[in-house]
Amino acid sequence: MHELSLVKSIIDLLADHAEKNGWHRVSRVTLRIGRMRQVIPDVMKFSFSVAAEGTALEGAELEIIELPLAGRCRACGYAWEEELFSCPKCGSSDSEITHGMELDIDSVEVEDQDAPKDKHSPICNGGR
Amino acid sequence: MPRRISIRQSVMAADEKIANRLRRDLKDRGILMVNLIGSPGAGKTTLLESTLAGTDLRSAVIEGDIATSRDAERIARTGTQAVQINTHGGCHLEAHLVEKALEELALDKVDIVFIENVGNLVCPAEFDLGEDYKVAVCSLPEGPDKPLKYPHLFCEAGAVLLTKIDLNKHIPFDRELFWGDVSRLNPNAKKIEISATAGDGMQEWKALLSRWLGEKR
Numbered sequence: 001m002h003e004l005s006l007v008k009s010i011i012d013l014l015a016d017h018a019e020k021n022g023w024h025r026v027s028r029v030t031l032r033i034g035r036m037r038q039v040i041p042d043v044m045k046f047s048f049s050v051a052a053e054g055t056a057l058e059g060a061e062l063e064i065i066e067l068p069l070a071g072r073c074r075a076c077g078y079a080w081e082e083e084l085f086s087c088p089k090c091g092s093s094d095s096e097i098t099h100g101m102e103l104d105i106d107s108v109e110v111e112d113q114d115a116p117k118d119k120h121s122p123i124c125n126g127g128r
Numbered sequence: 129m130p131r132r133i134s135i136r137q138s139v140m141a142a143d144e145k146i147a148n149r150l151r152r153d154l155k156d157r158g159i160l161m162v163n164l165i166g167s168p169g170a171g172k173t174t175l176l177e178s179t180l181a182g183t184d185l186r187s188a189v190i191e192g193d194i195a196t197s198r199d200a201e202r203i204a205r206t207g208t209q210a211v212q213i214n215t216h217g218g219c220h221l222e223a224h225l226v227e228k229a230l231e232e233l234a235l236d237k238v239d240i241v242f243i244e245n246v247g248n249l250v251c252p253a254e255f256d257l258g259e260d261y262k263v264a265v266c267s268l269p270e271g272p273d274k275p276l277k278y279p280h281l282f283c284e285a286g287a288v289l290l291t292k293i294d295l296n297k298h299i300p301f302d303r304e305l306f307w308g309d310v311s312r313l314n315p316n317a318k319k320i321e322i323s324a325t326a327g328d329g330m331q332e333w334k335a336l337l338s339r340w341l342g343e344k345r
Contacts, residue, residue, distance in 0.1 A: 002220060002251035002255075005220075005222065009141075012142065031139070036280050037280075085279065085313045093312045097283070104138055106135065107136075110130060
């Protein structure tokens with residue numbers, strides 16, 4: 001259930017980027033999410049589609065790159081890419097998680113502001 | 129034509145900024161903040177009531193619940209100032225909510241701020257509230273298999289408290305499995321067995337809080 005608040009943060013953050021950089025529309029958002037973050041991709045996508053309505057991200061496709069858990073033993077240096085919390089080689093539990101905690105916006109695809117359709121639009125109406 | 133733009137920014141950036149600011153502010157004021165996380169019914173409020181009774185440490189409590197102010201009322205009866213945050217369906221607290229709650233507390237004469245998070249073993253582990261330590265509260269009747277089923281919380285916790293150990297005379301509990309899994313997930317977590325009603329482990333828990341406070345000052 002924390003997906004919705006994550007999605008709200010993503011939309012706030014990117015809507016801010018969109019406004020500052022004049023992005024017309026965001027068509028795709030790519031996230032990198034580690035396994036340990038306990039995020040359910042389908043719930044995330046659904047929450048995103050609902051929460052993006054009425055923003056520059058409305059209709060954008062959400063792509064989630066899931067990153068597996070990876071760890072490294074501080075005692076013997078052995079590294080693994082499995083859901084393990086102690087070293088399979090020397091048995092030490094003094095290990096660190098090297099991947100699996102990511103929760104990042106990797107990139108976006110944007111369409112830039114359309115050229116003004118109305119040639120009389122007040123791009124510059126000074127001097128009157 | 130769409131163009132691709134690299135963002136490479138944490139989803140939590142905005143909230144993490146608030147959390148880091150809170151941690152800095154509290155450090156300047158010499159206040160320790162502890163975030164208690166556990167299932168509904170794990171005994172978090174009872175643990176707090178016992179912790180607040182008979183301690184020299186001056187405390188304040190932020191209570192997080194989906195609804196009602198029952199927990200804040202229980203804490204207020206101990207004579208400790210308490211603020212209730214109602215998340216209205218939200219399954220966890222976030223730093224901006226804690227920031228507002230802190231503004232409502234008189235912190236001039238406070239040593240420790242306890243946050244009792246919304247009862248849940250999953251989502252609260254994900255959110256930095258600006259605390260110095262997360263504390264996992266797991267009660268004996270929940271069963272010994274919880275650490276591996278909810279690894280993130282136990283990985284993040286500065287201490288793991290096994291509560292309601294007085295119930296062990298009625299309910300079997302595989303301590304070796306429980307503490308073995310906790311140690312594998314997080315060898316650095318302080319491990320304490322507690323009965324908040326009978327008093328077991330309470331001295332050790334209070335001593336840990338004093339140590340953490342001393343390290344912060």
